[in-house]
Amino acid sequence: MKVDIERQIQQSAEETAGKIRDLLAARKVFAVNLISSPGSGKTTLIESAIEALRGKKRVSVVEGDIETDIDAARIRKHGVQVHQINTRSSCHVPPFLLLSALDHIDLDATDLLFVENVGNLVCPAEVPLGEDLRVVALSVAEGDEKPLKYPLVFKTSDILVITKTDLLPYVKFDPGRVKAAARAVNPRVEIFEVSAVTGSGISSFLERIEELCGRKTG
């Protein structure tokens, strides 16, 4: 019984994700589903992207949080379109809430859509959002064994961004070990190492996003 219900919920999620995918295809919008634990630097990555791609790609943002519009307020200061979802009791952004959120974004004025998922390395990994690219962020403060302990999100992501590399001198974190662990669960994952504080690695990551976005949006 429980399994049946779960299957129905999953089917319904996939159907709604399909509708999102069709909508984004029709409007030529490239969508990035950004997943990480709380505090790994998702919002900061989006802020960097907005500034670096200004005049090149029109960026819009959907912010997913359980409560508050703290992140949307941060993004709004950069002068781009942003819509805040509050998921309340849900541990991830469900597709139906993203579909509704897209009513509030002018997709014809958008090339690149960031969906910042709820801070959670577990649940968002199970939920398709019709995205073109799934990016998982992991800060060096979180430990280098995480891809083994939380495999699904690393397995289903196209890109792993290792963030806060400026903290490397102060924490026990071996980038080689996390890369090996990530590739063990997902051999095709692309990996970038960045620091928003020093700016290191940010441009390589964003050039890759711009390139992938360009393939869809021209």
Added chain:
Amino acid sequence: MKVDIERQIQQSAEETAGKIRDLLAARKVFAVNLISSPGSGKTTLIESAIEALRGKKRVSVVEGDIETDIDAARIRKHGVQVHQINTRSSCHVPPFLLLSALDHIDLDATDLLFVENVGNLVCPAEVPLGEDLRVVALSVAEGDEKPLKYPLVFKTSDILVITKTDLLPYVKFDPGRVKAAARAVNPRVEIFEVSAVTGSGISSFLERIEELCGRKTG
């Protein structure tokens, strides 16, 4: 329909948590449910507790992870009882798995039981485990607005431990702001600031755990 199923699951969880509570009461075991995001330092806190309380409280540990027994292997080196739960698709330790895990722990040889939950600041907050004390850990690398964005875990926890304070010079984190945010959602929360690297604050936190444990176990 979905709501009915969710209510049944919640009722069943509460019943099983009640069984765990009764069992722990009968065996005079004080149980701590330790919750945080991945990499906030839960396992390290437990390791500190084992060493600091050696000869005073008999510590046992149940490790909850989606996959791997990395954490159980770390704990085992300290020579205490430990049992690993792998939750697979579950984003939290469910009570029925904890109840089964307790078959593998000699409770008559245990004063203080740590249950390390799955690394997730969201889902474990909703799930009662029959614990005596709920502790949430938040590292200074995660940001000081987290109690507002993830209120339930801060609202339902008895103690907040701010970890990795040795990183404070290198991150943007205002301990006063996080304390105010935590107390806004939970006025009765006790707050400790610790660093496993320097040892700062660890003894105050563990003295409090020992005191609370002593009230139940004598």
